[in-house]
Amino acid sequence: MSIQDDWRSHPIGEEIVTATHQQITRAGHIPGQPGALDGGMTIEALPTWYGGTTFRSALEASWAATLDTLRIAWEYEPETITLPSGATYIPDFKLPEIGAWLEVKGTGVPRVEKPVEFGKSLSCDCGIYDCTCQWPGGELVIIGHPPRPYDPWADPQFADLENLNYRAMANTRRRHGGHPNWTSTRGRTAWLTRCADCNRGTWFDSAQCRACRGSLADCHGYQAGDPGIEFRRITGPKPAGEDDPEAA
Numbered sequence: 001m002s003i004q005d006d007w008r009s010h011p012i013g014e015e016i017v018t019a020t021h022q023q024i025t026r027a028g029h030i031p032g033q034p035g036a037l038d039g040g041m042t043i044e045a046l047p048t049w050y051g052g053t054t055f056r057s058a059l060e061a062s063w064a065a066t067l068d069t070l071r072i073a074w075e076y077e078p079e080t081i082t083l084p085s086g087a088t089y090i091p092d093f094k095l096p097e098i099g100a101w102l103e104v105k106g107t108g109v110p111r112v113e114k115p116v117e118f119g120k121s122l123s124c125d126c127g128i129y130d131c132t133c134q135w136p137g138g139e140l141v142i143i144g145h146p147p148r149p150y151d152p153w154a155d156p157q158f159a160d161l162e163n164l165n166y167r168a169m170a171n172t173r174r175r176h177g178g179h180p181n182w183t184s185t186r187g188r189t190a191w192l193t194r195c196a197d198c199n200r201g202t203w204f205d206s207a208q209c210r211a212c213r214g215s216l217a218d219c220h221g222y223q224a225g226d227p228g229i230e231f232r233r234i235t236g237p238k239p240a241g242e243d244d245p246e247a248a
């Protein structure tokens with residue numbers, strides 16, 4: 001089973017809860033595709049419930065669900081950090097098994113000064129290939145953006161021009177969560193992969209697994225927005241009186 005099949009084996013879509021509040025914002029348009037939205041992802045900053053935790057926004061809840069799909073362990077806002085500048089900062093997610101942090105930023109005017117300063121304070125000064133720190137390159141700070149929209153025209157399942165099914169395309173587009181999109185505060189590309197040695201999902205920007213320091217030479221690295229990974233969309237607050245579908 002490939003990494004991709006493994007990640008896709010989760011029934012994406014079943015967790016989607018219908019939004020019961022007004023949608024305030026949508027992500028920006030794709031250049032060259034006027035009117036294209038963000039795959040239906042609502043990113044309003046309203047409390048959103050997922051898996052026993054109340055998040056500040058649907059986007060944060062969706063990142064938590066996506067981390068679960070990727071089998072990356074997370075803790076939500078576990079620590080208050082005092083930055084070198086003296087400013088106080090609460091990162092959204094700590095990813096303790098891979099020595100990383102995830103700061104979720106919606107659209108609008110994303111303020112990334114604090115996570116960037118945090119990332120700078122955590123990274124080591126070793127060369128990429130001779131780092132012997134606990135975490136390769138030091139701890140890593142990832143900025144989690146709204147998902148890259150799903151494009152049915154780029155989906156191989158709709159590649160047969162003889163039998164174009166616009167309704168199926170529209171339905172898939174409506175259900176699809178888009179693709180995870182991120183950047184690293186280190187200013188170089190961070191890929192996402194599943195380590196063949198320890199089987200954990202991990203971001204990496206050097207040749208070693210952040211969890212087990214195994215070689216990632218044979219692992220496929222996904223870039224931000226890669227269509228091989230689906231973003232798991234969670235929308236809306238917990239419906240009153242309903243049980244946690246994740247708790248079963």
Ligand SMILES: [Zn+2]
Nearest residue numbers: 124126131133
């Ligand atoms: Zn180092």
Ligand SMILES: [Zn+2]
Nearest residue numbers: 195198209212
């Ligand atoms: Zn590993």
